[in-house]
Amino acid sequence: MNLSIVGSGYVGTTVAACFADLGHNVTNVDIDESIVARINDGGAPIHEPGLDDLVAEYGGDRLRATTDYDTIRETDVTFLALPTPSRDDGSIDLGAMEAGARSLGATLAEKDGDHVVVVKSTVVPGTTEETLAPILAEESGKALGEDLHVAMNPEFLREGSAVEDFLHPDKVVFGTDSETATERLHAVFEPLLDHSDADVVETGTREAEMIKYANNAFLATKVSLVNELGNVCKEYDVDAYEVADAIGLDDRIGEQFLRSGVGWGGSCFPKDVAALIAAARAVEYEPSLLEAAVEVNDKQPKRLLDLLDSHVDVAGKQVAVLGLSFKPGTDDVRNSRAIPVIEGLLDRNAEVVAYDPVAAENMREHFPDIEYVNSAAATLEDAHGAVVVTDWDEFAALDQEFDAMADAVVVDGRRIIERRDGITYEGLTW
Numbered sequence: 505m506n507l508s509i510v511g512s513g514y515v516g517t518t519v520a521a522c523f524a525d526l527g528h529n530v531t532n533v534d535i536d537e538s539i540v541a542r543i544n545d546g547g548a549p550i551h552e553p554g555l556d557d558l559v560a561e562y563g564g565d566r567l568r569a570t571t572d573y574d575t576i577r578e579t580d581v582t583f584l585a586l587p588t589p590s591r592d593d594g595s596i597d598l599g600a601m602e603a604g605a606r607s608l609g610a611t612l613a614e615k616d617g618d619h620v621v622v623v624k625s626t627v628v629p630g631t632t633e634e635t636l637a638p639i640l641a642e643e644s645g646k647a648l649g650e651d652l653h654v655a656m657n658p659e660f661l662r663e664g665s666a667v668e669d670f671l672h673p674d675k676v677v678f679g680t681d682s683e684t685a686t687e688r689l690h691a692v693f694e695p696l697l698d699h700s701d702a703d704v705v706e707t708g709t710r711e712a713e714m715i716k717y718a719n720n721a722f723l724a725t726k727v728s729l730v731n732e733l734g735n736v737c738k739e740y741d742v743d744a745y746e747v748a749d750a751i752g753l754d755d756r757i758g759e760q761f762l763r764s765g766v767g768w769g770g771s772c773f774p775k776d777v778a779a780l781i782a783a784a785r786a787v788e789y790e791p792s793l794l795e796a797a798v799e800v801n802d803k804q805p806k807r808l809l810d811l812l813d814s815h816v817d818v819a820g821k822q823v824a825v826l827g828l829s830f831k832p833g834t835d836d837v838r839n840s841r842a843i844p845v846i847e848g849l850l851d852r853n854a855e856v857v858a859y860d861p862v863a864a865e866n867m868r869e870h871f872p873d874i875e876y877v878n879s880a881a882a883t884l885e886d887a888h889g890a891v892v893v894t895d896w897d898e899f900a901a902l903d904q905e906f907d908a909m910a911d912a913v914v915v916d917g918r919r920i921i922e923r924r925d926g927i928t929y930e931g932l933t934w
């Protein structure tokens with residue numbers, strides 16, 4: 505099929521390259537000429553395992569990028585993968601989505617025959633139906649349900665495994681009231697579903713929109729719950745990880761997302777939970793459990809620093825920060841727990857020396873004045889304390905490097921360091 509994807513950010517590029525891999529002809533539309541040129545030259549505009557190979561293989565061929573919306577008329581289905589950033593109150597800003605829908609609608613006004621528009625971006629319930637569909641209909645002059653069909657198809661891609669997650673999903677959600685859109689989505693995903701045991705969920709647009717938020721809110725709240733349980737465990741000298749392993753054996757709980765520690769970050773959980781809270785408040789519902797999930801998440805970096813305080817006064821002293829990205833396997837520092845941890849250390853007048861295998865440059869934008877070094881060993885040397893914020897595998901191998909610390913106090917926010925003789929080790933929840 506001929507597909508177009510509007511937006512070549514994280515989701516748009518991944519989806520476009522994966523659709524090309526499934527055998528479709530894909531046009532990726534973006535306003536940024538440098539990104540467009542890059543994709544056509546076979547280079548991925550974002551770093552994601554497996555994506556470089558796909559863009560190198562199909563870029564400029566089955567996968568074409570352009571700034572020209574008119575090429576969309578040669579396609580059968582358009583996916584809208586534009587950003588929905590947070591406003592100050594947590595609600596999502598639909599500016600880019602509305603502008604994209606307007607341009608797309610204007611382009612479709614010149615197209616003979618029908619067209620299916622699929623919202624891929626994360627939007628609150630009702631957005632597709634009440635905001636985007638009317639814009640598309642008005643601009644295109646097409647009639648909804650006749651020659652214009654609208655659907656919502658959320659993504660569940662994790663950073664660091666987005667290509668793998670796309671090609672091997674556990675579910676694919678088609679949210680639409682239109683039979684034409686459902687049929688076309690089945691045709692788009694057929695090459696994937698033919699080789700997969702993924703469940704296909706056919707539902708309404710509003711349900712599809714909510715499924716995405718519910719998915720992320722559930723997972724974030726699950727982590728906050730294990731963090732809360734972990735905090736209680738710590739006070740009672742109970743190993744929260746042994747408790748988590750045991751409760752995870754109950755199928756109703758499940759073994760994943762039970763790692764307690766310094767909390768969740770990234771581009772999705774914080775933004776999506778905030779948007780859901782804002783959406784609930786907008787209809788005068790106070791989502792107290794979601795608010796508590798955020799509160800617990802905000803508390804974990806403070807608890808980590810309190811533990812450090814209980815062993816060493818860090819004022820004027822060098823403190824090592826191990827890990828800066830919001831999780832291992834990525835250089836993304838958006839909402840990383842390292843940010844409040846470093847802020848807390850700076851409030852205490854500590855001299856922060858940080859190390860991350862890939863994320864230091866990105867963190868430099870937040871904290872240009874702290875010291876960044878090239879190895880975990882270098883950050884530990886002469887430090888009066890170390891805090892572990894990201895569970896990079898390489899930290900598990902650290903051993904005699906701790907001997908070079910001035911005060912070998914290690915507060916581990918991710919249970920990645922081995923407890924050993926010669927260091928004062930504090931696990932955040934164990």
Ligand code: UDX
Pocket residue numbers: 659660661662663664720723727760761762763764765766767768769770771772773830831
């Ligand atoms: C998440 C969702 O998993 C994905 O489906 C959605 O589309 C986008 O948001 P991502 O942000 O890439 O993906 O990260 P994920 O691997 O889910 O981890 C999120 C955060 O939770 C990280 O900061 C991670 O360190 C933390 N986490 C996760 C825990 O603290 N404990 C756990 O047990 C699991």
